[in-house]
Amino acid sequence: MDETPLTQLGRVAAPAESPEVAVLERVPNPQAGQLYLARFTVPEFTSLCPVTGQPDFAHLVIDYAPGEWLIESKSLKLYLAAFRNHGAFHEDCTVAIGRKIAEVAAPTWLRIGGYWFPRGGIPIDVFWQTGPAPEGLWLPDQGVAPYRGRG
Secondary structure (H helix, E strand, O other), rough: OOOOOOOOOOOOOOOOOOOOOOOOEEEEEEOOOOOOEEEEEEEEEEEEEEOOOEEEEEEEEEEEEEEEEEEEEEHHHHHHHHHHHEOOOHHHHHHHHHHHHHHHHOOOOEEEEEEOOOOEEOOEEEEEEEOOOOOOOOOOOOOOHHHHHHH
C-alpha cells in the first residue's frame, strides 16, 4: 500500500455508503519495533441482517500488536459506520473487519472478537486472529461478559 496523505483526519468526512468503498487509513507507528498491544473497543457496532434487513448489534473488541503502522482511528470509525446499511452475516462482518485492518496496517498480530446480540434468541460470538500471538505480548481478556439473557 503506497502512502497517501490522510483524507479524513482533520477534515469533515461522512461515512461511506458501504464497507467496500470506505477508506481505512494508517499512520506511521512512532514505537515501531516495540512489542505492545493496542485495543479498539466498539460497543455499538451495527450492520443489517442480509435476509430480513433488520439491524444487528455487536460489541467488537479489536486487539493488535502494531508493526510499522497504526490504524488511524477516525478512519476506523468511518469504516465501521459504513456497515450500518450493509447486509452481512455476523461471521462475515467480523472476519472482514479483521482482514481489512490486517491488510492496511500489516500488524505483527491481530485478533478481533465480535460479540453479537441475539438474533432469533441465539447470541453469536465470532473470533478471528492472524495467527499465534507473539511470545511476550500481554493479552488481556477482552472483557465482554458472556450473554446471560434476563438472568
